[in-house]
Amino acid sequence: MNERVAIVGYKQTKHTVDSPVARERMIYELVKSLYHDMGITKDDIDTFVLASNDFTDGRTISEVFMVPRIGAYMKDETKVEADGLNAALYAYLRILSGLYNTALVIGFSMAGSEFRVPLTQAYTMDPAYERPRGLINFYSTAALQAGAYMKKYRFSDEDLAQLTLKNIRNANNNPFAARKEPDASVDTILGSRPLYLPLRQAHVSTYADGACAVVLSSKKTAKKFTDKPVWIDGVGHVMDTYYVGDRDLLAMNHLTAAAKKAYKMAGIKNPKKEIDLAEIHTNFASEEPVLAEAMGLFKPGSGKDVVKNGESAITGALPVNPSGGPLGANPINATGLIRLAEASAQLRKEAGQNQIKGAKTAVVHAQDGPGAQLNTVFIVRR
Amino acid sequence: MGRNVAIISVGYNGRFISKRPDINIPELIQPAVNNALSKTKLKPEHIDAYVVGNMHTFEGVNQPHLWASDHFNGSGKPVMRIATGGTTGASVYQAAYYHVASGMYDVVMAIGWEKQDEGDSQVGLMGILLPEAFSLFHFGPDTTSDRGIAGLGGGGSTGGAAFQAMSYLTRANAGIEHIDRVAALMRSNAAKNPYAHLQQPGCTEADIAGTPIISYPLRFGHTCPTSCGAIAMILVSEEKAKKFGLTDRVAWVKGLGSGTSDATTGNLIEGQITDPAEQQICKITAKKVYSMAGIKDPRKDIQVAEVYSGFSHQDLMWPERLGLFDEGMAPKMLDKGVYAIDGELPINPSGGVTSTNAIGASAMVRVGEAALQVMGLAEGGHQVQRKIENAVAHGWGGLFQFVTITVLGKTPVKK
Amino acid sequence: MTEETRIIESTWDLTAYQFKIEADALNLFVKGLKDKKILGRKCRVCGTVYVPGPTYCRKCLVDIDQVVEVSQEGRLDAFTVSLADVRGKPVENPFISCTVKLDGTDSFLMGVLEGWTDWRSVKEGMRVKVVFKDVTQGALADLSHFQLI
Numbered sequence: 001m002n003e004r005v006a007i008v009g010y011k012q013t014k015h016t017v018d019s020p021v022a023r024e025r026m027i028y029e030l031v032k033s034l035y036h037d038m039g040i041t042k043d044d045i046d047t048f049v050l051a052s053n054d055f056t057d058g059r060t061i062s063e064v065f066m067v068p069r070i071g072a073y074m075k076d077e078t079k080v081e082a083d084g085l086n087a088a089l090y091a092y093l094r095i096l097s098g099l100y101n102t103a104l105v106i107g108f109s110m111a112g113s114e115f116r117v118p119l120t121q122a123y124t125m126d127p128a129y130e131r132p133r134g135l136i137n138f139y140s141t142a143a144l145q146a147g148a149y150m151k152k153y154r155f156s157d158e159d160l161a162q163l164t165l166k167n168i169r170n171a172n173n174n175p176f177a178a179r180k181e182p183d184a185s186v187d188t189i190l191g192s193r194p195l196y197l198p199l200r201q202a203h204v205s206t207y208a209d210g211a212c213a214v215v216l217s218s219k220k221t222a223k224k225f226t227d228k229p230v231w232i233d234g235v236g237h238v239m240d241t242y243y244v245g246d247r248d249l250l251a252m253n254h255l256t257a258a259a260k261k262a263y264k265m266a267g268i269k270n271p272k273k274e275i276d277l278a279e280i281h282t283n284f285a286s287e288e289p290v291l292a293e294a295m296g297l298f299k300p301g302s303g304k305d306v307v308k309n310g311e312s313a314i315t316g317a318l319p320v321n322p323s324g325g326p327l328g329a330n331p332i333n334a335t336g337l338i339r340l341a342e343a344s345a346q347l348r349k350e351a352g353q354n355q356i357k358g359a360k361t362a363v364v365h366a367q368d369g370p371g372a373q374l375n376t377v378f379i380v381r382r
Numbered sequence: 383m384g385r386n387v388a389i390i391s392v393g394y395n396g397r398f399i400s401k402r403p404d405i406n407i408p409e410l411i412q413p414a415v416n417n418a419l420s421k422t423k424l425k426p427e428h429i430d431a432y433v434v435g436n437m438h439t440f441e442g443v444n445q446p447h448l449w450a451s452d453h454f455n456g457s458g459k460p461v462m463r464i465a466t467g468g469t470t471g472a473s474v475y476q477a478a479y480y481h482v483a484s485g486m487y488d489v490v491m492a493i494g495w496e497k498q499d500e501g502d503s504q505v506g507l508m509g510i511l512l513p514e515a516f517s518l519f520h521f522g523p524d525t526t527s528d529r530g531i532a533g534l535g536g537g538g539s540t541g542g543a544a545f546q547a548m549s550y551l552t553r554a555n556a557g558i559e560h561i562d563r564v565a566a567l568m569r570s571n572a573a574k575n576p577y578a579h580l581q582q583p584g585c586t587e588a589d590i591a592g593t594p595i596i597s598y599p600l601r602f603g604h605t606c607p608t609s610c611g612a613i614a615m616i617l618v619s620e621e622k623a624k625k626f627g628l629t630d631r632v633a634w635v636k637g638l639g640s641g642t643s644d645a646t647t648g649n650l651i652e653g654q655i656t657d658p659a660e661q662q663i664c665k666i667t668a669k670k671v672y673s674m675a676g677i678k679d680p681r682k683d684i685q686v687a688e689v690y691s692g693f694s695h696q697d698l699m700w701p702e703r704l705g706l707f708d709e710g711m712a713p714k715m716l717d718k719g720v721y722a723i724d725g726e727l728p729i730n731p732s733g734g735v736t737s738t739n740a741i742g743a744s745a746m747v748r749v750g751e752a753a754l755q756v757m758g759l760a761e762g763g764h765q766v767q768r769k770i771e772n773a774v775a776h777g778w779g780g781l782f783q784f785v786t787i788t789v790l791g792k793t794p795v796k797k
Numbered sequence: 798m799t800e801e802t803r804i805i806e807s808t809w810d811l812t813a814y815q816f817k818i819e820a821d822a823l824n825l826f827v828k829g830l831k832d833k834k835i836l837g838r839k840c841r842v843c844g845t846v847y848v849p850g851p852t853y854c855r856k857c858l859v860d861i862d863q864v865v866e867v868s869q870e871g872r873l874d875a876f877t878v879s880l881a882d883v884r885g886k887p888v889e890n891p892f893i894s895c896t897v898k899l900d901g902t903d904s905f906l907m908g909v910l911e912g913w914t915d916w917r918s919v920k921e922g923m924r925v926k927v928v929f930k931d932v933t934q935g936a937l938a939d940l941s942h943f944q945l946i
Contacts (some may be wrong), residue, residue, distance in 0.1 A: 001383055022817040028853055035858075042858050054465070055444040058814035061467035064780045068644045068855040074663055077642040078473050081445065081465040082433070089475060090462065095483035097384030099674075115814045123444035128406060232728060235486075239432075239451045239461040254458060276774075290467065369448040374461060419877035521823045522936020544877030545896060552921040569817070597894075598878035598916070642857050652822045653837060653904025655855065659875070 001098040002218035006229035007380065008339040009038040015210030017112035023057075025080065027211050028069040028110050034213050035071070038225055042071025045190070045215070046100035050079040051107035051333045055120040070106055070213075083107070083281065084212060084337025084368035085376045091216050092232055094366040100227075101218045105108035107334035109213035112178065117332065126242070136244050138283060139204075140369035146286030147250040150198060152250065153301035155289065157198060161189040162307045163283040164203055164327065170314065171206075171324025173353040176338075178208040178329040193362035203285040203327075207288055210331030212338045230344045234379035236261030244371055245259045252294035255375040259295040259363070266379035268361075271296045274381075277319045277346055277357040279339035280318020288312075291372065292320055293365060314354055322346065322354045332334035341376060347382035350371040386620035388632040392750040392759075393418025398579040398738045401499040401670055406448050408453035410497050414612035415454045418491065419794040422616060423626070423762030426455035430487040430614070434494070434743030435464040435474040435669065441500040446641035448567040454614075468690065470494060470778025471613065471746025476638055478617045488622045494747075496740035505793035539685065542658060542782060544597040547695035548647070549659035551599060554698065558599040562590040562715055565604050565694035565736060572722060572733025574763035576688045579609045579738040590694075596665035604694035606739035606776035613743045613750050620794060634794040637675030638787065641667035645781040656781040664703040667787050672705070675789035677772065680705045685770040686728050688748040691735050691778040700776055701729055704787070723766055731755065731764040745777030749788050756790050820851035822831035823937075825864065831935035835927060837902060839865045846902045869927040870946065871906075878916045891916060897925055897943050912945035919945075 011034040019026055035041060048070055054062045063079050073109075080087040084107025091103035098348050111117050122140045125131040149155055168184045171177035192202035212217075215225065224230045236258035259271070268274045278297055282288050287310055289303030297318055298306050306312050312320035321327075323342040343362035345351040361381050368374040395414040396511065432454060434447045443449065451457045462481075465475040472495035479522035551557065569585035571577035582589065593603035606791060622630055643656045643663040656662070668680070677683045689700035698712040706713050706727060715721060723731045732751040735744050750774035754760040770792070777786040807902040822838075824848035838850025838932030846865060854861055876895035882888050893916060896905040911928070913919050924946040933939040 001483075019817065021503065021821045023818050029860075033859060053444070054437070054439045058816065060439045061465075061780050064467070064645045064783070065782075067642045069853070071858045073643050073855045074641065074643055074666060076640055078476070078640050079466050080477075081463045086462055090480070092466075093477075093480040093484040093486060096486065097480050099384060099480075099483070110817065112466075116817060119813055120444055123442060124448060126449050127443055235462045237458060237462070239448075239456050241452055241457040242449050243452075257458070317614075368445065373448050373451075520818075520820070521827050522934070522938050545875035545894075548877055549875040549921065594879075597882055600877075649848065650816065652851040653902070653906070654848055655845060655847065655904045657905075784888045 002096050002220065003094045004219040005092050005232050006217055006219065006222040007032055007214055007230055007232065007340065008217045008222050008225035009193050009215035010213070010344050011037065012176050012212040012338055012341050013210045014176055015208040015331055016221040017206065017208055019110065019113060019209035023108055023110050024065060024069050026209070027066060029215065030211050031070045031104070031106065031213050034215070035208065038215065040225065043070065044102060045104045046076065046102045046287070047074060047091065047094055048072040048089045049103055049105050050077070051082065051084035052079065053081050056109050056111060056115065056332050058115055060105060070104060070299050082368050082374065083366040083376065084334050085340055085364065085378065086237065087338060088214060088216065088340055092235060094220050095216055097210070101221045102159070102358055103216045105211060105216060105337060106210055106213040107337040109332045109334060110209045111207040111332045112209040113255045114331065136370065138370045139196045139199065141244050142284040142286060142377045143199045145290060145371060146198050146284070149286065149290055149303065155303045157190060158186060159304050159307050160198065160203065160286055161186040163288060164189050166313055167285060167321055167324050167327040168265055170322055170354055171328025171377040174324050174328055174353065176329065177324045179206040179324070179327065181190060184272055199286060205283050205326035205330035206328060208331045210329055210334055212341050214337060214341055222310040228348045228382070229241060230347050230376060231381045233381050234262035234264070234266030235377065237374065237376040240373045244258065247371065249371055250290065252290060252372065255291060255294040255372065256296070258375045258377045262377040270377060271363065272318065274361055275318065275363050276361050277322060277343065277356055278363045279323060279343045279365070280325060281320055281336045281339055283330065285327055285374065288320060293367060293370040293379065295365065314356055319356050320350065322356055336376065339364045339366060340343055344381050347380065360377060385485060385581070387482045387617055388477050388620065388623045389753040389790065390618050390623060390628050390632050391418045391616040391636065392423045392753055393421060393614045394577050395612040397577050398609040398740055400607065400609065402497065402610045403499065407441060407443060407495070408450035408498050408756055410610060411450050411493060411495050411612045412453040414495070414614040415491065415493065418614040424489070424616065429455065429459065429489055429491045431460040431479040431481050431490045432456045433462045433464060433474050433481060433490065433492050435470045436495050437467065437470060439517060440741065441497055448664065449683050457719040460767055466779055466784055467784045468692065468741060469745045469777040470742045470779065471744055472775070472777035472788065473640060475615060475746050475749050476640060476786065479635055479638060482617050482619050488619045490617050491614055491747065492617065493612065493614045494743040497610045498608040498740060498744040499610055525741045544600045546782060547599050547660045547693060550695050550699045552660060554710040554713055556698070559587065560698060560713040560716065561599060561604055561694045562587045562698045564721070566592045567721060568694065568697060568730055568734045568736050571731055571764060572737035572757065574723070575732045576762040578733040579607050582617055587727055593751045599695070600693055604736065606692050606736045609738050609740040611740035611743050613746050615746065615753070631759065632759045633756040633790040635788065636790070636791045636795050637671040637789040639667045639671045640784070640786045643783045645783055659699065661703040663783070664700070664785045668704050671787045671789055675772070675791070676795055677789060680774070684772045684774050685768060686731065686766050686773045688730055688732060688751045688773070688775045689734065690745055690748055692739065694736050697729060697734060697736065704774060704776060723764060728766050731760065731766055745779070747788060748775040748777055752788070752790050756792055801871060802829055807879055822851045825850060825939060827935050829866070830929070830939035831933050833929045833933060835867050835869055835899060837865055837867055839863045847904045848899065848902050867902050868900035870896050871925060873910065873921055873923040873925050874898050876920065877921065893919060895943060908940060909942040911942045911946065
């Protein structure tokens with residue numbers, strides 16, 4: 001068995017809302033340039049784990065035409081049908097078992113140009129009751145959560161706009177983000193189209209065409225690939241109950257459970273102190289304080305102060321989504337994996353304009369389902 | 383290598399059948415989960431994690447495990463969804479294996495299902511190629527005759543399988559009668575399996591030969607049904623198996639692997655280089671898996687096989703590609719009675735996929751049936767009576783390009 | 798079915814998607830058909846010849862820039878005889894769909910096979926040639942069928 005696994009290479013596409021190339025070309029170019037950057041070939045990879053979804057891809061067995069594009073022809077391959085961070089988790093388990101030493105993990109989607117995201121999300125809802133009734137969906141669930149948080153903790157529309165603005169500015173400085181709004185302000189955000197109040201268009205993540213690839217390696221072989229390995233020291237994933245009415249959307253207990261598992265594995269006792277940055281999969285800006293607090297990064301209900309004091313800004317005590325997060329680009333299926341890549345970039349001091357000084361430990365999060373029903377948490381260290 | 387992992391229980395929701403209008407997807411899964419638990423002393427709280435999967439475009443519910451999580455006791459637990467087409471069930475089981483082998487979890491449940499009465503399977507299958515088909519229309523195909531597009535698609539509703547069947551028959555110097563014969567054996571085997579869908583006791587070659595040809599050499603009698611059903615399996619670490627006092631009646635995972643080539647017979651927009659009847663990827667993966675399982679000569683060391691055959695010619699082809707017979711020898715082995723439940727190397731005592739096909743479950747059913755054979759717990763007269771030391775289970779999916787292989791055995795590989 | 802159970806109509810709407818498809822391989826292929834040529838691409842590393850030819854090699858994961866014209870004769874590979882429609886009704890004029898490996902290529906081309914009277918006498922390995930429509934226009938339909946030699 002392998003005792004430790006590292007991220008030894010990562011790369012993401014420049015995400016866009018309308019990719020000039022087809023998805024096959026997109027992942028081919030990405031994987032090829034990742035191999036090139038790392039100075040390796042496809043034969044250095046033992047196992048390939050894809051993340052995609054037949055609904056978001058609009059085709060049955062969507063990986064059929066994708067696998068040869070990543071160098072998996074005549075090799076070992078499998079697919080996780082959830083966010084890409086779960087594919088990374090599976091690759092991690094495969095390497096831990098000792099059967100493989102290296103894995104390529106890739107997530108991709110054409111959420112920007114090929115399909116309407118709310119439509120594929122609607123297919124997630126129970127077809128007999130929730131779907132035809134149409135009241136509960138990803139948007140309305142997030143709005144219920146946002147409304148509850150804002151009311152309980154006096155988190156104002158302006159606070160939410162400030163939080164959104166922080167992420168938009170981070171995305172502006174992130175060369176991979178699709179969203180570029182140099183002129184964004186609290187006013188433009190407050191004036192954007194209302195969707196499910198308190199949620200407005202500006203709060204929604206940017207559905208994008210894009211992909212992300214990560215190479216994992218056992219400790220045994222990591223040195224061969226890089227002198228800057230990023231170690232996966234903790235993982236946790238927990239499913240919440242399905243019916244939104246049965247969940248505590250404010251406490252997000254199952255996310256807390258997933259995070260605690262990951263912290264315990266990584267030997268983290270005080271996440272607020274020991275973690276230097278967080279990359280969180282938020283589909284809506286309003287999720288950021290709720291999810292971050294459930295992971296123990298901030299005191300429950302402290303969202304207002306965190307925004308006011310700039311604690312979660314790049315220069316703050318615990319930066320959240322220095323990349324801009326999914327508000328900058330949300331190529332569904334790749335989004336959580338991008339969080340892992342962005343955290344790795346921070347720990348390796350390769351985050352460019354958004355670089356945080358002296359970051360050593362990061363927490364990475366991904367979600368699936370309406371209102372973050374399935375949460376996955378990684379702790380990574382340099 | 384990882385920790386030793388054992389399958390300790392295999393549960394079904396009941397008999398696989400065409401239509402279950404009385405229940406929904408979560409209600410289909412739940413009885414299989416309960417059945418698997420009831421065969422052990424375990425309770426839901428003993429399960430550390432769940433790995434689940436189906437082919438969700440067949441039923442039109444995106445990521446139905448989210449909806450079903452309460453019904454398989456997954457809420458509050460780690461849940462991972464795997465889907466790889468026809469191999470889904472086996473890929474789910476393999477992921478469950480890695481959950482345990484990695485040392486992260488001790489007791490893991492794998493669940494695969496399909497409720498095919500809730501969707502149109504043809505739409506689901508067409509969905510594989512639809513974008514390619516759409517794109518072909520941009521390049522001016524012949525739409526004036528019914529042969530134009532059909533010629534490019536090939537083989538009507540049997541798709542590329544008819545090409546593969548013809549290619550196989552040529553290589554093996556065999557005829558359609560061999561496909562009829564193996565199809566009849568599978569249907570009569572199914573009659574001895576209380577969970578199988580199409581059960582025809584004493585089904586003969588003539589019964590199958592009486593069904594119309596769709597696309598030569600494949601007949602209706604050579605194709606699989608569309609079934610509703612679910613399977614759940616519990617996998618545990620060696621330590622837990624000992625702790626539970628379960629080391630006699632378990633199936634040890636000795637070797638496993640999954641492989642891919644390219645999309646064959648159907649790759650209309652870019653030249654396809656892989657021969658679908660040669661199945662190089664199956665041979666490569668089998669070699670890897672046997673080596674992991676410490677199997678030197680599969681013909682001697684393996685006593686029963688469960689292969690995934692959506693079309694009956696594959697019941698002849700796969701055992702050869704898995705190294706159980708020499709290439710081209712399967713029809714002769716069938717005629718010699720080697721294939722039968724009481725034969726020297728029984729193939730699909732369960733009746734196989736041509737008798738029962740709930741797609742997302744099918745590849746796991748192969749593993750589950752192999753496990754039951756090793757445990758000696760196959761019900762209703764399809765238990766092989768010869769001593770079984772090792773069994774091999776196989777799955778295929780995609781456009782004849784994915785393959786999954788597992789070797790299970792009575793004794794674990796020494797670490 | 799019990800009183801509590803109802804069937805609900807629903808769809809998976811594939812027309813809601815706008816697919817982007819790589820067109821390089823088929824663009825080149827139909828361009829060749831217009832001139833009654835079969836064009837493909839050849840990998841400079843492993844020599845694999847693809848028809849229609851993608852711009853990358855599946856085996857080597859490298860770009861392919863070499864366009865090659867290939868032979869219009871080849872070997873009949875797999876085939877199937879369509880005797881019934883999807884509902885099982887026998888068709889009046891059975892036809893053979895086949896895959897052909899043109900000489901010097903490594904990939905299979907699909908089409909309709911002509912030049913036979915009894916389909917039972919058709920065998921894998923027979924020689925075939927490409928037959929074009931008399932007037933070509935740069936479309937897949939330009940390749941009429943494969944003819945037994």
